Amino acid sequence: MSDDDSQLTNNNGGSASGAGSVGNHTTQNSGKGDEEQQQFQFVCKIDNARILHNILSALAYKKDGQMATLSISANGLKFTVEESNSFQGNAFLQQELFQEYHFSSKHEQFKINFSLLLDCLNIYGSGASFVSLQIGYRGYGHPLLLLLEQGGATTHCGLSTLDSEQLNNFNFRGHNIVNKVIMEAPFLKEAFDELDWSSTNATITLSPNDFRLSTAGASGSCQVDYPHDSEVFESFECKSHQTNTYKLALLSPAIKALSIAQKTQMRLNEIGLLSFQHMIENEDKNISFVDFFVAPLEEDMNDNED
Amino acid sequence: MRFKARVLPDKATLFQRVVSTVLQISKECVIHLTQTKMQFILAAEITEGGMQVWSGIASNCLFEDYAIESLNNNEIAFEISLDHLQRALKSGQDASEMLFKLVKKNGVPYLSFVIEKQGQQTMSIVQDVPISMLTQVQFSSYIEPHLPDPDVQIMMPPLKILRNVIDKMKNVGEYLSIWANMAGEIRFKVESDMVTIQTSYRNLDHPQIEGKSPPRVNPELEAEGKVRVKQFSKFLYSYQVLPNNVVCCIVEGKAVVIHILLDDLYMTYYIPMVVL
Numbered sequence: 001m002s003d004d005d006s007q008l009t010n011n012n013g014g015s016a017s018g019a020g021s022v023g024n025h026t027t028q029n030s031g032k033g034d035e036e037q038q039q040f041q042f043v044c045k046i047d048n049a050r051i052l053h054n055i056l057s058a059l060a061y062k063k064d065g066q067m068a069t070l071s072i073s074a075n076g077l078k079f080t081v082e083e084s085n086s087f088q089g090n091a092f093l094q095q096e097l098f099q100e101y102h103f104s105s106k107h108e109q110f111k112i113n114f115s116l117l118l119d120c121l122n123i124y125g126s127g128a129s130f131v132s133l134q135i136g137y138r139g140y141g142h143p144l145l146l147l148l149e150q151g152g153a154t155t156h157c158g159l160s161t162l163d164s165e166q167l168n169n170f171n172f173r174g175h176n177i178v179n180k181v182i183m184e185a186p187f188l189k190e191a192f193d194e195l196d197w198s199s200t201n202a203t204i205t206l207s208p209n210d211f212r213l214s215t216a217g218a219s220g221s222c223q224v225d226y227p228h229d230s231e232v233f234e235s236f237e238c239k240s241h242q243t244n245t246y247k248l249a250l251l252s253p254a255i256k257a258l259s260i261a262q263k264t265q266m267r268l269n270e271i272g273l274l275s276f277q278h279m280i281e282n283e284d285k286n287i288s289f290v291d292f293f294v295a296p297l298e299e300d301m302n303d304n305e306d
Numbered sequence: 307m308r309f310k311a312r313v314l315p316d317k318a319t320l321f322q323r324v325v326s327t328v329l330q331i332s333k334e335c336v337i338h339l340t341q342t343k344m345q346f347i348l349a350a351e352i353t354e355g356g357m358q359v360w361s362g363i364a365s366n367c368l369f370e371d372y373a374i375e376s377l378n379n380n381e382i383a384f385e386i387s388l389d390h391l392q393r394a395l396k397s398g399q400d401a402s403e404m405l406f407k408l409v410k411k412n413g414v415p416y417l418s419f420v421i422e423k424q425g426q427q428t429m430s431i432v433q434d435v436p437i438s439m440l441t442q443v444q445f446s447s448y449i450e451p452h453l454p455d456p457d458v459q460i461m462m463p464p465l466k467i468l469r470n471v472i473d474k475m476k477n478v479g480e481y482l483s484i485w486a487n488m489a490g491e492i493r494f495k496v497e498s499d500m501v502t503i504q505t506s507y508r509n510l511d512h513p514q515i516e517g518k519s520p521p522r523v524n525p526e527l528e529a530e531g532k533v534r535v536k537q538f539s540k541f542l543y544s545y546q547v548l549p550n551n552v553v554c555c556i557v558e559g560k561a562v563v564i565h566i567l568l569d570d571l572y573m574t575y576y577i578p579m580v581v582l
Contacts, residue, residue, distance in 0.1 A: 064477065116501045119477055123505065125470030143502075153467060155505040 042072050042108060042137045045100040049133035049148055051282045052093060053121040058257035058278065058290040059089045060118055068114035069164040070144070072137065074103045081114065085168050086295040087250040089257075097286055108137060110161040112144055120157040124150045137161075170293045175270040179206045180237040182265045185278065187232040189258040192251075196222045201297060202251060205243040206268060211236070215248070234263065244272035244296040254278070254292035261290070272296035307376045309339060310407035311369040318404060321368050322395045323546045324361065324571065329388040330543040331359060336440065336448060338383045339374055341365075349448050357537045357577045360450050364570035371405075382408065383445040385438040386417065394419045394433035402428075415439050451576050456555035456563065457529035458486045459521070463507040465545040465552060471505050472539045478503060481580060482535040486556055488512060489525035496535065513553050529556040531579040538562070541575040549573075 046052060059081050060066060071078040076094040095101040124131055134147040143158035191213055195202060199217035206212075211233075214223040228236045254276040258264060261278035268274055276292040313321060328335055328346050338345040348359040365372045376382050394417075398404040403422040408415065416434040423429045462468065471494065475482060478496040486492040490511065495504040512521040544552075544566045553565040559579060566573040 113500045116478070119474045120501070120503060123471055123474050123503070124467050125473075128467060128470070150467065152463065152507050152509060153471070153505055154507075155471070155503065157504075158502040160500050 039138065040102075040136045041104045041106055041139045043100070043102045043134065044077075044095075044098045045132070045134045046098045047130075047132050048283060049121055049131040050126075050129070051097065051284060051286075052133065053118065054260060054282065055091050055093060055280055055288045055290065056114075056118060056121070058260055058280070059091050059253070060114065061089075061253040061256060062115065064115045066114045067111055067162075068117070069109060069111050069167060072103070072108040074105070076101075077135075079114070080167055081253075082168055083250060086247070087253070088168050088170060088293045089253055089290065090292075091290045092288060094288065097282070097284075097288065106139075108139070109164050110140075110144075111164045112159045112161055117144075117146075117159060120146050120148070120155070120159070123148055123155050123157075124153065168293075170273060170295070172267075172269055172273055172275055172293060175273070177267050177269050178238075178240040179242060179268040180235070180265065181206070181211060181267075182234040182236075182263060183232055184234065184263050185258040185261040188264060188266070189255060191224045191226070191232075192255045192258075194222065194224045195248075196220070197248060199248060201245045202248050203243060203245045204268075204274065205241075206238050207241045208238045240270075242268055242272065244268070244274065246274060246294050246296055250294050254294065257290060257292070307382060307408065309374045309376075309382055310405065311365070311372040313398065313404040313406070314368060314370055315402075317368045318395070318398055318401065320547065320571070322392070322399070323548075324363065324573075325388055325392050325395060327544045327546050327573065328359060328361060329392055331357075331540045333387050333389050335386055335388050336383060336445075337386055337437075338381065338445065338448075339365075340379075340381045341374055344368065347448055357540065357575060358451060359573065359575050361571070361573040363572075367570040378442045383440040383448075384415070384417075385440060386435060390435045391417070394421075394435050397421050397431050397433055409434070450574075451561070453557045453560055453563065453576075456557045458488055458527060459513060459515075459553055459555045460486045460488070460490070460492055461511045461513060462552040462554050462564070463492065463510060465542055465549075469539075469542045469545065472535065472542060475503060475505075476535050476539060480534060480536075481532045481582070482538050483530060483532050484538075484554075484556065484562060485528065485530035486554065487525055487528035488521065489523055492554065513551065529558045531556060531558060531562060532582060533562050533577045533579055537577050541566070541573075541577070544573055544575075547571065547573070 056079060059068065059079060066081065069080045076092060079091045081089045128150050131148055131150040136145040143160055146157040148155045195213060195215045196217055196219055198219060199215035203214045209228050211226045212223060214221065226232055257278055261280050263279050265277040266274065273296065274294045278290045280288045280290060282288055328348065332348050336347040338347060343362045343365050345362040374380050374382060398419065398421045400423065401421045402424045404419060406417055406419045409418045411434065415437050417437050419433040421431040475494065475496040478501055479498045483495040490509050491506065492510060493504055493506040512523065514520045541564045547566065547568055549566045549568045551567040555563040557563065561579055562577045564575040
């Protein structure tokens with residue numbers, strides 16, 4: 001390892017320059033010399049890789065092959081996962097989380113294999129502690145480099161980068177936010193766990209008096225109700241009675257992610273777009289946020305029927 | 307032909323762990339008993355690039371009242387299904403006594419376990435594990451691979467963490483590159499279109515082979531090769547026996563040989579190198 005702390009080093013003959021990419025193609029970087037000479041556009045360091053792995057695992061809903069878009073800015077790193085234009089998840093790794101964060105003023109955005117990224121972050125296993133992590137990026141066409149050290153082991157990873165597509169802008173605030181509920185994460189998870197997950201859709205109803213989740217399917221129907229003054233709510237604001245139906249598969253990532261969050265804020269805007277904002281307390285006591293947007297199925301918008 | 311032995315009470319767990327470790331690789335196994343040792347041999351598919359496992363333990367390390375007699379130099383070899391053997395050994399856990407012997411029932415050979423458990427009452431369990439005898443001629447086709455001296459031999463890094471690393475590497479591709487030198491360094495690498503992962507260790511020791519002079523630490527001596535990551539990962543199950551030493555030998559162009567050592571127990575994994 002080189003002594004230069006601000007650089008991801010290349011061991012003599014031991015660097016993993018990884019597979020680079022240009023556009024939608026991937027090319028192997030043949031010239032190690034080229035890699036070494038090109039300056040890093042971005043480098044950051046964190047002493048405990050587990051913190052990042054924990055936050056990012058909130059976005060993992062596929063067993064493997066899941067892609068994500070990474071945006072690098074002065075404020076931090078943002079990972080985005082999407083499904084068509086009905087679902088989006090974002091994890092924010094704010095720059096304060098890192099012991100070092102060197103941003104070169106060039107905003108970067110690209111796609112990577114998120115499943116493999118998580119495997120790399122967790123390379124030494126979940127039992128391993130004190131895994132230090134450096135992330136580096138030399139710019140367009142170069143792989144995202146990771147350096148993970150634990151005890152006597154050093155791991156270099158190079159993840160291919162692909163051009164990112166335009167991310168969905170749900171423009172949540174573009175319509176009035178009518179309903180807002182803050183709940184401890186375990187309570188909301190418990191409520192959703194009661195539903196029949198073999199159903200295709202779930203309906204969420206918010207009225208000034210209560211909060212209701214329901215599913216209806218071949219095996220029957222199921223309903224969970226909380227009155228507005230229930231102790232499960234840290235706060236409950238309902239400006240307008242709303243009933244919306246969502247695909248359970250699109251709600252699932254946000255619900256799964258509740259298991260690592262302390263609490264969550266659920267908001268609905270006028271057109272029934274649902275937003276979850278999960279608050280996660282990290283090992284180092286910093287707070288991080290992961291949010292999710294789920295679009296309603298088109299038939300039920302502001303259905304005033306009970 | 308005669309064979310019987312009693313499992314030493316505090317060695318039942320080790321016996322179980324050895325069987326369990328070999329079972330992770332293959333259910334079908336050959337057991338070879340001699341006057342001094344018990345061997346477990348997995349030598350199937352060697353010609354198709356398959357890995358081999360040769361494991362042995364001194365009989366007096368696991369057993370007492372060990373008696374063996376046969377026309378073939380007092381050696382006995384048979385095929386056995388390790389999952390059946392494991393089941394018998396599980397019954398023997400916490401037993402006050404576990405004996406086993408070769409028997410024939412209705413003309414069919416078995417390894418018969420007689421287990422006594424003390425509880426409120428004494429319970430006696432008999433487990434017969436079917437076996438398939440190998441003749442001297444049949445067994446003679448099992449020959450431990452003879453390889454040239456390794457180019458590099460180096461202590462493996464701790465298995466506990468290495469297991470997790472190799473596990474993640476399995477997700478990336480079929481082949482694992484291993485590189486090591488005689489200056490304490492070893493590197494494991496996998497690559498695909500999407501990712502390259504390389505894990506390296508330094509300051510590893512080089513074992514001294516009995517009867518030979520201590521290894522000369524020489525950074526210029528290095529060796530590497532590619533193996534199938536799935537095969538390679540199988541030796542990692544041996545963490546169960548809590549080995550004293552795990553040595554990695556690289557014979558360039560031929561094989562990676564891993565030696566697992568714990569007192570009188572040895573497990574040798576021969577992993578063929580792939581030439582792509």
